[in-house]
Amino acid sequence: MLTAYPVHDIRRLEEAAIAADPRRDLMQYAAGALASVIADELVEGRGRVYGAQLLILVGPGNNGGDALFAGARLARRGASVTAVPLVGAPHRAGMDALVHAGGRVVGGAADVEADLGRYDLAVDGIFGIGGRPGLPDRVAGLVSLLDHHAVPVIAVDLPSGVDADTGAVPGAAVRATTTVSFGASKPSEFIQPARDHAGRVVRVDLGFEADQAVTELQQLDVDDLAAWWPYPGAKNDKYSRGVVGIDAGSTQYPGAGILATHGAVYAGAGMVRFHGSDEARRVLTADLPNVVYADGRVQARLYGSGWGEREDGAEVIAKGLADGLPAVVDADGLRHLPDGGLEPSWLLTPHAGELARLLDCERSEVEADPVGAAHRGADRTGATVLLKGATQIVAQPGRRSVLIAVPGPAWTAQAGSGDVLAGICTTLLAAGLPAPRAAVLAASLQAVTAAALPGPVPPHELAREAARTLGRLQQSAAPR
Numbered sequence: 282m283l284t285a286y287p288v289h290d291i292r293r294l295e296e297a298a299i300a301a302d303p304r305r306d307l308m309q310y311a312a313g314a315l316a317s318v319i320a321d322e323l324v325e326g327r328g329r330v331y332g333a334q335l336l337i338l339v340g341p342g343n344n345g346g347d348a349l350f351a352g353a354r355l356a357r358r359g360a361s362v363t364a365v366p367l368v369g370a371p372h373r374a375g376m377d378a379l380v381h382a383g384g385r386v387v388g389g390a391a392d393v394e395a396d397l398g399r400y401d402l403a404v405d406g407i408f409g410i411g412g413r414p415g416l417p418d419r420v421a422g423l424v425s426l427l428d429h430h431a432v433p434v435i436a437v438d439l440p441s442g443v444d445a446d447t448g449a450v451p452g453a454a455v456r457a458t459t460t461v462s463f464g465a466s467k468p469s470e471f472i473q474p475a476r477d478h479a480g481r482v483v484r485v486d487l488g489f490e491a492d493q494a495v496t497e498l499q500q501l502d503v504d505d506l507a508a509w510w511p512y513p514g515a516k517n518d519k520y521s522r523g524v525v526g527i528d529a530g531s532t533q534y535p536g537a538g539i540l541a542t543h544g545a546v547y548a549g550a551g552m553v554r555f556h557g558s559d560e561a562r563r564v565l566t567a568d569l570p571n572v573v574y575a576d577g578r579v580q581a582r583l584y585g586s587g588w589g590e591r592e593d594g595a596e597v598i599a600k601g602l603a604d605g606l607p608a609v610v611d612a613d614g615l616r617h618l619p620d621g622g623l624e625p626s627w628l629l630t631p632h633a634g635e636l637a638r639l640l641d642c643e644r645s646e647v648e649a650d651p652v653g654a655a656h657r658g659a660d661r662t663g664a665t666v667l668l669k670g671a672t673q674i675v676a677q678p679g680r681r682s683v684l685i686a687v688p689g690p691a692w693t694a695q696a697g698s699g700d701v702l703a704g705i706c707t708t709l710l711a712a713g714l715p716a717p718r719a720a721v722l723a724a725s726l727q728a729v730t731a732a733a734l735p736g737p738v739p740p741h742e743l744a745r746e747a748a749r750t751l752g753r754l755q756q757s758a759a760p761r
């Protein structure tokens with residue numbers, strides 16, 4: 282698991298680390314680590330540091346200072362280093378160090394634009410965690426020329442221009458080959474589209490110690506998925522593994538019920554009771570003869586996938602709430618929620634558009650701050666929220682910290698994937714997992730399964746493949 286913190290918390294952790302050891306020069310330490318990553322990439326790209334052409338893009342803050350001190354170290358190892366101040370006054374001591382080490386400082390972007398292609402590597406020291414999203418026009422022009430000449434870029438701390446806290450990229454931003462991230466991961470390392478701008482992320486430990494007050498964004502990895510999945514044990518029977526009740530699909534959208542049922546069965550539900558349309562039932566009888574149609578005890582329910590216009594939607598959900606069982610509410614079911622008053626054991630699975638509708642805001646507002654929007658969704662409804670999309674975020678009512686699923690390929694963005702995911706979520710609720718864990722594991726399983734398959738796979742086949750993923754994960758999981 283990797284944990285990211287919002288910028289204001291990172292600043293606090295930095296201050297605490299400095300207070301704990303005032304003599305330690307964090308900038309020199311950061312610059313040393315940065316220089317060694319740059320050196321490694323130069324050696325990999327051209328065999329040696331000596332004689333390399335290095336361009337340092339310098340902004341007005343400490344981020345530029347890190348880049349300049351790293352440039353000085355590389356100049357001392359024989360690199361030809363050119364620094365170009367782009368915004369405001371560059372870090373004074375950093376400039377002196379670079380010049381002292383034999384580096385060259387030019388006046389501005391115009392002095393390097395004509396022959397950008399000659400640089401082996403550029404270092405983005407424009408803005409760090411003090412940066413506002415976007416880049417001034419002339420800086421954006423230089424950055425896009427670097428892209429055009431395919432000059433590899435190493436970003437200092439984070440790619441300049443992205444929004445470190447939200448992962449949004451509202452304007453021009455650096456696209457880095459590698460990001461050297463200091464002290465703690467930033468949310469933009471996990472959240473798309475900023476995540477794609479970071480490239481490979483190298484973390485440099487500055488000895489920060491998280492305290493109670495921080496907001497955490499915890500991103501699962503495959504090992505967490507393997508370790509946390511509730512595999513059945515010898516004491517389990519089909520009831521204790523969890524019985525899923527599915528009320529999904531409609532005459533208009535029978536496929537949604539079929540897909541959700543595939544998700545539930547192949548994620549290992551003890552039993553699935555299906556209460557959807559007759560069309561879906563006919564298909565399921567042939568495809569998944571283990572599904573049952575009789576009423577009876579269930580441990581968790583799914584409502585909403587493929588309901589379309591369902592007149593009794595609000596009534597069905599109100600009855601489910603009164604039953605007190607955990608439930609997943611997906612897709613069209615989200616239109617029929619009561620105004621607040623849900624339980625954290627209920628899991629809502631909106632995509633950005635559906636969450637925007639729940640929050641009475643524009644989809645673009647959700648996309649501008651998906652973590653914030655997921656929090657608002659959870660707080661407003663009282664339920665756990667899994668916001669789907671390129672980054673899958675799980676928020677709980679009254680808690681600032683979030684879980685983020687293992688990222689997967691965009692091939693999964695296909696009609697029907699959400700129905701399968703809702704079925705997987707319901708299986709995990711029925712197995713007794715708390716809603717946040719059920720949500721993050723289900724989304725991660727789908728992503729990890731898709732990532733193992735090259736190219737597009739229809740959602741029902743992906744559901745089948747998820748069962749094989751689970752088999753492999755169980756083998757790899759440490760015995761508990």
Ligand SMILES: NC(=O)C1=CN([C@@H]2O[C@H](COP(=O)(O)OP(=O)(O)OC[C@H]3O[C@@H](n4cnc5c(N)ncnc54)[C@H](O)[C@@H]3O)[C@@H](O)[C@H]2O)[C@@H](O)CC1
Nearest residue numbers: 295307308311342343344347408409410411412413415438
């Ligand atoms: N504080 C510490 O202990 C450490 C800080 N370090 C470095 O310091 C960085 C943070 O430094 P700073 O706080 O100086 O911030 P930055 O270096 O991110 O620069 C912020 C400055 O840029 C200006 N600015 C921001 N966005 C702009 C925009 N879009 N257009 C024009 N001007 C803009 C701001 O007004 C501010 O003056 C970190 O990211 C990291 O690289 C490292 O040296 C490690 C230790």
Ligand SMILES: Nc1ncnc2c1ncn2[C@@H]1O[C@H](COP(=O)(O)OP(=O)(O)O)[C@@H](O)[C@H]1O
Nearest residue numbers: 632669670671690691693694696697698699700
């Ligand atoms: N860019 C993306 N990268 C990876 N996964 C994605 C991306 N966009 C969407 N997904 C995933 O695809 C699924 C789509 O769900 P949804 O939009 O509800 O589809 P539907 O309702 O048609 O089944 C979700 O699991 C979502 O997280």
Ligand SMILES: [K+]
Nearest residue numbers: 405408437439
């Ligand atoms: K930067």
